[in-house]
Amino acid sequence: MIISGHTRLIAHLGYPTASFKAPMIYNPWLAHCEADVKVVPMGVKPEDYAALVPALFSMTNIVGALVTMPHKMATCGLVDQLSPTAAIAGACNAIRREADGSLRGDMFDGEGFVLGIKRKGFQPQGARAQVFGCGGVGSAIAASLAAAGVSTLTLFDTSLSAAEALAQRLHQHYPRLEIVLMQRDPAAQDLVVNATPLGMKADDPLPLDVSRLSPRTWVGEVVMSVEYTPLLRAAQALGCPIQRGTDMLFEMIPAYLEFFQLPVATPEQLRERAEIRY
Amino acid sequence: MIISGHTRLIAHLGYPTASFKAPMIYNPWLAHCEADVKVVPMGVKPEDYAALVPALFSMTNIVGALVTMPHKMATCGLVDQLSPTAAIAGACNAIRREADGSLRGDMFDGEGFVLGIKRKGFQPQGARAQVFGCGGVGSAIAASLAAAGVSTLTLFDTSLSAAEALAQRLHQHYPRLEIVLMQRDPAAQDLVVNATPLGMKADDPLPLDVSRLSPRTWVGEVVMSVEYTPLLRAAQALGCPIQRGTDMLFEMIPAYLEFFQLPVATPEQLRERAEIRY
Numbered sequence: 001m002i003i004s005g006h007t008r009l010i011a012h013l014g015y016p017t018a019s020f021k022a023p024m025i026y027n028p029w030l031a032h033c034e035a036d037v038k039v040v041p042m043g044v045k046p047e048d049y050a051a052l053v054p055a056l057f058s059m060t061n062i063v064g065a066l067v068t069m070p071h072k073m074a075t076c077g078l079v080d081q082l083s084p085t086a087a088i089a090g091a092c093n094a095i096r097r098e099a100d101g102s103l104r105g106d107m108f109d110g111e112g113f114v115l116g117i118k119r120k121g122f123q124p125q126g127a128r129a130q131v132f133g134c135g136g137v138g139s140a141i142a143a144s145l146a147a148a149g150v151s152t153l154t155l156f157d158t159s160l161s162a163a164e165a166l167a168q169r170l171h172q173h174y175p176r177l178e179i180v181l182m183q184r185d186p187a188a189q190d191l192v193v194n195a196t197p198l199g200m201k202a203d204d205p206l207p208l209d210v211s212r213l214s215p216r217t218w219v220g221e222v223v224m225s226v227e228y229t230p231l232l233r234a235a236q237a238l239g240c241p242i243q244r245g246t247d248m249l250f251e252m253i254p255a256y257l258e259f260f261q262l263p264v265a266t267p268e269q270l271r272e273r274a275e276i277r278y
Numbered sequence: 279m280i281i282s283g284h285t286r287l288i289a290h291l292g293y294p295t296a297s298f299k300a301p302m303i304y305n306p307w308l309a310h311c312e313a314d315v316k317v318v319p320m321g322v323k324p325e326d327y328a329a330l331v332p333a334l335f336s337m338t339n340i341v342g343a344l345v346t347m348p349h350k351m352a353t354c355g356l357v358d359q360l361s362p363t364a365a366i367a368g369a370c371n372a373i374r375r376e377a378d379g380s381l382r383g384d385m386f387d388g389e390g391f392v393l394g395i396k397r398k399g400f401q402p403q404g405a406r407a408q409v410f411g412c413g414g415v416g417s418a419i420a421a422s423l424a425a426a427g428v429s430t431l432t433l434f435d436t437s438l439s440a441a442e443a444l445a446q447r448l449h450q451h452y453p454r455l456e457i458v459l460m461q462r463d464p465a466a467q468d469l470v471v472n473a474t475p476l477g478m479k480a481d482d483p484l485p486l487d488v489s490r491l492s493p494r495t496w497v498g499e500v501v502m503s504v505e506y507t508p509l510l511r512a513a514q515a516l517g518c519p520i521q522r523g524t525d526m527l528f529e530m531i532p533a534y535l536e537f538f539q540l541p542v543a544t545p546e547q548l549r550e551r552a553e554i555r556y
Contacts, residue, residue: 002553003305005290005298005319012283017339020283027281040318041283043338055333060321061295275280 001031003038008061010039010260013052014068017043019200019225021249021276022066026257028273033263037063046070053078057097064096064260069197072107072136079105088143088173090166091136094259106259109137110144112252113220117191117243119251122218124148127190130183131155132207134162137222138195142166145191146174154180154189187212193220199229206231215239224249246276279309281316286339288317288538291330292346295321297478297503299527299554300344304535306551311541315341324348331356335375342374342538347475350385350414357383366421366451368444369414372537384537387415388422390530391498395469395521397529400496402426405468408461409433410485412440415500416473420444423469424452432458432467465490471498477507484509493517502527524554 012022026039044052049071056062067075072091076082079095080102086092092105114124129150131142134157142153153170157163160182167179186192186208198207200223210231213219219235224245232242250267257264290300304317322330327349334340345353353370354360358380364370370383392402407428409420412435420431431448435441438460445457464470464486476485478501488509491497497513502523510520528545535542 003301003316003318005295005301007301007319009318009320015338017283023281023283023285038281038318040281040287040316041285041339042287044336045338048333048336052333052336055326055330058322058326058330060293060323061319 001034001036004036006036008037008063009059010037010063011056011065012039012041012068013044013049013065013071015043015045015070017041020068021224021246022253024275025249025253025270028275029265029270030262032273035262037260037262039066044071046074049074050078053095053103057095057103062097063262064094066256067093067095069136072140075105079103081105083107085110085140085143088169089136089140090169091139093136093140094256096259107140108252108255108259109222109248110140110142110147111255112248112250113141113193113222113243114144114148116247116251117218117220118148120241120243122191122241124150124191126151128152128188129154129191129193130186130189131193131195133157133194133196133222134159134166135195138193139166139169141193141195141220141222142170143173146170146177150177150191152178152180154183156182156184184208185212186217187214189217191218191220193222194229194231195222197223199223199231200225204230206234210234210238213238213240218243220248221245222248250274279312279314279316282314284314286315286341287337288315288341289334289343290317290319290346291322291327291343291349293321293323293348295319298346299502299524300531302553303527303531303548306553307543307548308540310551313540315538315540317344322349324352327352328356331373331381335373335381340375341540342372344534345371345373347414353383357381359383361385363388363418363421366447367414367418368447369417371414371418372534374537385418386530386533386537387500387526388418388420389533390526390528391419391471391500391521392422392426394525394529395496395498396426398519398521400469400519402428402469404429406430406466407432407469407471408464408467409471409473411435411472411474411500412437412444413473416471417444417447419471419473419498419500420448421451424448424455428455428469430456430458432461434460434462462486463490464495465492467495469496469498471500472507472509473500475501477501477509478503482508484512488512488516491516491518496521498526499523500526528552
């Protein structure tokens with residue numbers, strides 16, 4: 001599918017862009033469906049983001065945007081309507097321009113994460129889950145785990161106020177959920193999730209103390225710049241069931257495609273055609 | 279060449295976008311050279327253009343922009359430096375971000391047009407040329423014809439002030455050039471150029487009275503939404519030598535590629551790979 005004057009765009013907004021995977025998953029699928037739409041990386045730094053969003057959506061051939069680090073939380077203040085999921089997460093990873101020109105923000109990270117681990121056999125109902133990192137993606141995963149019925153959510157972030165703010169939003173919507181703040185020990189959890197950027201750089205420390213992991217604890221990852229991060233390798237060595245960052249990505253794309261009113265694929269159909277390179 | 283997080287962008291700015299040809303010429307060439315750069319159409323209306331340009335150039339992976347109708351003249355006021363050609367033309371069709379972050383505007387339409395007709399055998403030195411349309415592309419062609427040594431330039435535009443402003447800029451740089459204003463009759467010209475949008479729509483009137491054309495007059499066209507416009511067909515029927523809008527385009531792209539510091543191609547190398555569809 002060549003790029004022409006008829007091609008419509010989905011902007012992939014984030015910074016840095018080098019680890020972006022979505023163009024290599026969406027574009028082969030859209031070409032296969034003969035949908036004349038391309039996902040295009042657009043690197044933007046935090047200080048330029050608020051000015052870019054309205055200018056971007058003034059383009060006549062823009063369908064929407066995929067939003068990734070570090071803009072997921074800032075996006076909430078730049079759209080006209082938020083989905084309930086995005087409001088609880090306090091973050092958006094998708095923006096769509098409506099027929100009336102207004103912008104709607106939604107959030108699929110959490111849904112993608114939970115769909116992925118459920119498909120692998122994890123039962124969220126009544127489980128104890130721990131999320132490291134309470135930024136955009138961590139908040140979304142926490143919200144979706146709450147919606148999926150976990151009994152306890154343990155939240156950790158290097159910023160106490162970020163963890164507290166997320167706890168407050170969760171408590172409003174899930175008053176019976178037990179929330180534990182700033183506990184780092186992963187022992188006795190059914191699921192631990194790295195939702196920090198640790199693992200993107202080769203010399204990053206591990207986000208948690210793997211020596212305290214039980215082999216029956218599920219370990220999920222959001223970093224997708226490498227297929228198996230040091231955390232996932234350590235978890236595999238212990239025998240823990242794992243979920244990679246790209247598993248979450250593949251699971252959430254069907255929801256994104258529907259949001260953008262594009263031909264919907266299953267995760268398998270997407271994987272089959274994806275041209276991901278690490 | 280797949281789109282990834284490493285892909286850099288050249289924005290193709292204009293409105294409407296449907297007739298854009300550049301993506302289908304640049305992208306196959308850049309893929310052939312394994313240059314990870316894509317030309318991407320970005321439709322923008324005049325009222326949104328001034329806000330879009332600075333936002334666009336805040337993107338970390340933008341190389342530059344190709345500028346087409348209706349933004350060529352407005353671009354002059356949105357860049358930090360203008361090339362001499364762009365200053366005389368009063369229009370830009372290219373923007374590059376310099377290492378210091380400043381924006382430089384240049385103009386290659388006129389150069390492309392003149393290179394093309396010279397290659398076909400037209401001798402501009404001492405010739406009488408007539409340009410219909412004194413907007414961005416008409417001004418650029420007039421400036422390049424003056425630089426190539428035409429003796430007389432006849433300018434016509436539905437706006438007298440546009441024709442007068444162009445005449446004044448030309449006179450400053452080429453005081454010995456004879457300039458005739460608002461003369462529509464194409465008889466006795468060596469070259470006539472349609473630099474108006476007439477010919478883009480099926481029911482457009484012809485830009486000039488073809489019954490007054492001599493068979494030895496060269497007829498050049500800037501419209502490229504159709505390969506042979508009604509004007510070009512009429513001129514061919516009379517036996518006039520012609521130049522199509524896309525001829526100008528192919529001739530100017532080498533200059534653009536150099537401007538963007540990308541691998542340079544000859545017009546033939548570009549044509550060989552182009553995927554133009556009308």
